[in-house]
Each structure stands twice: as structure tokens, then as C-alpha cells.
Amino acid sequence: MVDNVESPQPAVHRPSTISEVAALVRRASQEAVPLTVVSGGHGPWSHGAEPGIRLELGELASIEVDGTAVRVGGGAVWGAVAATLAAHGLALSSGDTASVGVGGLTLGGGVGWMVRAWGLAADQLVGAQVVTASGEVVETSTAEHPDLFWALRGGGGNFGVVTRFDFQAHRLPGIALSESVVEADAAAVLRAARDVLRDAPRELTVTYMDVPPMDPSAPAGARLTAVWAAPDAEALRAILEPISSLDGVRTEVTEPAYRDILMEMPQPEGDDAPAPPGFIGGNGLFADLDDDLIERLVAFRRDYPASVVFLRSLGGAFGDVPQEQTAFPARSATWFVMAGAFDIPGMLDDAARATVTADTERIVAGRLAEYGNFADTERPDAVPGMFAPEAFQRLREVKALWDPQNVFRRNHNIVV
Secondary structure, eight states, rough: OOOOOSSSEEEEEEOHHHHHHHHHHHHHHTTTEEEEEEEEEEEETTHHHHHHHHEEEETTTOOOEEEEEEEEETBBHHHHHHHHHHHHTEEEOOSBBTTTTHHHHHHTOOOOTTTTHHHHHHGGGEEEEOOTSOOOOOOOEESSSSSHHHHHHHSOOOOOOSEEEEEOEEEOOEEEEEEEESOHHHHHHHHHHHHHSSSSSSSEEEEEEEEEETTSSOOOOEEEEEESSSSOOHHHHTTHHHTTTTTTTEEEEOOOOGGGBBBBBOOOOSTTTTOEEEEEEEEEEEEEHHHHHHHHHHHHHHOOOTEEEEEEOTTTTHHHHHGGSOOOOTTTTEEEEEEEEETTTTTOOOOHHHHHHHHHHHHHHTTBBOOOGOOOOOOOGGGGGSSSHHHHHHHHHHHHHHHHTTTOOSSSSSOO
């Protein structure tokens, strides 16, 4: 444990008890030093070098199961949660990557493989233990401090350090997985996927991703991956037939364990680890995947070799949640879309960067809202666009009540 908070580097603390977390938060508040909270996994502010206190919750990673009730420590990662729940025949809708922290993903919403079957990670949250800006430890739910609980479900890390998440898990006997390699007309595949999802049962969630060879987390090229929330390969094959029958599409359907479909993303460590390339991009939650948006995405991927396009189907249980029930925006959205280009030294000059920026802005122009968990920005003026106007005003009121001094500001910060 490092104690020199005057150093240009953050003082790293890894508390193993809730009282230690509370003491560190009180210290940050009383001494007015910057506080960075890392809840198990990675994120845009997890690895910064801002002076102050860096609070890493990795020691608080317990996972307790009682029936379908699950209590998860604020420092746990989703791979460990999925493996533990699998032994009980249970699962939660989480992200796609095993190393991602439960805390950051849930507080930002959490769009994952079961988003159409079960909703967001935040939709499965039924309670939480929070260390507030004053160092007080409170329990919150719809019955206790309901405004704080509402804000935690999509409002990010603005309101406290969540040291325990209480979820309601789902029975899951198994899944079916379809992986399609797209070697021909990407626009035709995206149109077919859109049409299938308009009337698809909520058991189906689909992802489309087209990445260059430089991306270590996924095979290069275009792939459409589908998950069916039951071990029924035949049902999945049947509903995907309009896609898999297209020319240039090769499809394989299997029935793996849910925990095994979470990606293992390499995490470089140490002083010699190469710095990740810059990224120029944007994302959005869209009411529909219309032909114009599809053409823009395909053209973007074609025009910039070192670029990535990512789409995830929404609807189903995601859309069942009333807009006012959580802070998360755009419950009427049916697709999440992200596009961006890697800013590799020597590849893009200033003019090219401006062109990439303009192209991504055109792609996201019709979005209902931006998804904060995919937004790598600290610009305060971008934050209102991550929420419905009424929700943003309510979040400001909750922030003013629970963190009036803005102790928790290393996030998509809601400024009072």
C-alpha cells in the first residue's frame, strides 16, 4: 500500500474490508484529493495516472448464492460470476468479456448476450451496499434510499463506491450459439439480421462485429454471432435461416456452456506494456437499423482499414422496463451500434482524423442516446447525451444529495 498522495502517480490502495473502503473515501473527501475507483475490471479511467487515491476493489470479490439470489462483491469480474453460477444452473445477463468488472458494467447499464432475454445487468440488480461520499455505509434498494438505487442502475459511478451488488439470477439449463463468418455482402447480412430480429423471440440476441487483423480480442473480418437462451440448436438454426442461407455466409451452431462464451481479453501489464492506440469513434442506441445506417457502417469499415464496426440487438426484455424505472436511456431502442478507427501513429494525419470524426458523427447522428459504457470521453458536455432529459435532471438532484462536493468525479461525471 502506498501512502504518498503528493506523488505524480496515484497512491494505490487495495482494501479487503468495507471499513477500509469507508476510511479511504473519508480521507479523499477531507483532504480534497482525487479519487479513482477501479471495480475489478478495465475501463477508460481505470489505468490513469492522476495524482491522488486509486481505490482498487479486487480484494472484495466474494460471490454468494442463495437460491436465485446472488450477492457479488464490488471487485468481482464477470468470468468468476458466470463460473460460480453455472454450478447452480444459474446465470446473469452480463457483458461479453470475462475480465470486465461487475461494478463498472452494472452501474453503466450492462448490455450483454442475454439482453433480449433478461434485460441489462442493471435490470437484475435488486439491492446494493454503498459507501457514500461522507464515508457512510448504506444499504439501498427500491425500499431503502430508492432514489440512490434508481441512480445506480445506469447512472455510473457518480454516487458512491458499491461494495456489494445484490442480483436476482435466472435459471439457465444451457444455450445454443451460432457463429457465422461473413465473406460477401455485409449490407445484405445486416439487413437480414435486422428483419429477423424485428419479430424474433426474446431468447435470441445477435451481435455483428467486423474488426481488422490488429484486434487481439476477436478473429479478423466480419462475423455474426447469435445466442439462444436455451439449449436448442435446431430452434436457433431455423430462425437464422434467412441469414445463414445468404451467399458468402458460413454458419456453425453449437451448444456450449454460457460461461465459455465470455471472451478472455488479454490485459497487458507492467511498465513495458505497449500503450494502446488512440481511437476515434462513436456509439449510439438506435430505434431501428435502417438501410441508410447500414450503408454508412459498411462504407466506414471499407474506407478505413484499421477500423471496427460493432452492433448488438436490443428489444425483448430490455424494452419491457419502463423508461422511468432506471436511469438508463432509450428503452425503445432496438439496436446498439458502435463504429470507430484506430489512430495508429503514421496512419492518420490531422486531415484524416477530421474525416474519420465527421464520418462517425454522421453514423451516430440519428441515435436516441449514447451508451456510456462504450464512451471513452471525459467531456462534461457529452454526459447529458447519455440520458433522457428528465433522467439527467433527476440524476443531478441525486448527485447533489449524496455527493455535493463531487468526490466521485473520475467517471462520466454528472455535475451539479
